[in-house]
Amino acid sequence: METSTVDCEQLIEDFKPMLHHIIHRLGIVDQEGDFYQEGLLALWEVSRTYQEEKGKLSSYVYFIVRNRLISLLRNKKRKQEHTDEIIAMSHDEAEVEMEVDIWDSYLVAELKTVLTANQCKWLDGYVLQDLSVKEVAAKENVTIDAVKNWGRKAREKLKQHEGLLDYVELKA
Numbered sequence: 001m002e003t004s005t006v007d008c009e010q011l012i013e014d015f016k017p018m019l020h021h022i023i024h025r026l027g028i029v030d031q032e033g034d035f036y037q038e039g040l041l042a043l044w045e046v047s048r049t050y051q052e053e054k055g056k057l058s059s060y061v062y063f064i065v066r067n068r069l070i071s072l073l074r075n076k077k078r079k080q081e082h083t084d085e086i087i088a089m090s091h092d093e094a095e096v097e098m099e100v101d102i103w104d105s106y107l108v109a110e111l112k113t114v115l116t117a118n119q120c121k122w123l124d125g126y127v128l129q130d131l132s133v134k135e136v137a138a139k140e141n142v143t144i145d146a147v148k149n150w151g152r153k154a155r156e157k158l159k160q161h162e163g164l165l166d167y168v169e170l171k172a
Contacts, residue, residue, distance in 0.1 A: 006057070008047040015043060015061050022066050026073065034076075035069055042068040114161055115154050122150035 019039040028035050042065040050060055108128070112120050125136035126147070133151070137144045 006047045006050050008044050011043050011047050011061070012040060015058075015065075018058070018061060019043070019065055022062070022069060026066075026069055028069065028073065035072060038068055038072045039065050111158070114157050116150075118146075118150045119154040119157070122147055122154055126151060 019036065023030055023035050023039065030036055043061065045068075046057075046061050046064050050057060054060075108123075111123060115123060121140055122136060125131045125139060126133060131139070133144055133147045137147045140147070
């Protein structure tokens with residue numbers, strides 16, 4: 001069983017369209033290029049292990065590349081599921097009050113110097129405490145439309161002060 005050596009660069013050039021086709025066919029969105037890179041590694045593997053007497057090169061390339069990409073998909077899915085479990089466990093353990101502490105106190109103070117008292121109530125309830133508009137309205141004993149108006153006006157003011165609205169991703 002002699003392995004014939006195939007030029008890796010020529011293999012990549014010849015089978016690059018097939019690599020893209022397989023990525024697309026598997027429904028992979030490859031923003032970081034991980035799957036393309038894995039496909040190139042699979043082509044390199046083909047260049048080292050292809051045995052002409054065992055079958056067509058194109059069939060072998062398709063088989064090896066597709067299986068390597070599916071393996072990578074499964075690994076990424078497992079890692080994502082593990083990460084999701086960790087996040088879920090840590091989220092369950094976290095106290096709601098801790099979420100307020102993620103805001104930089106200097107930034108919050110800076111925001112409040114720009115806003116009116118009612119707009120600050122909206123900022124505290126809706127943004128910092130992550131309450132719904134309805135919950136803020138009930139807490140402040142006002143209508144839902146009043147709270148929505150506070151938020152609208154607050155966003156307008158923050159847009160006028162360079163960097164404040166950009167730094168804080170407020171809810172739309």
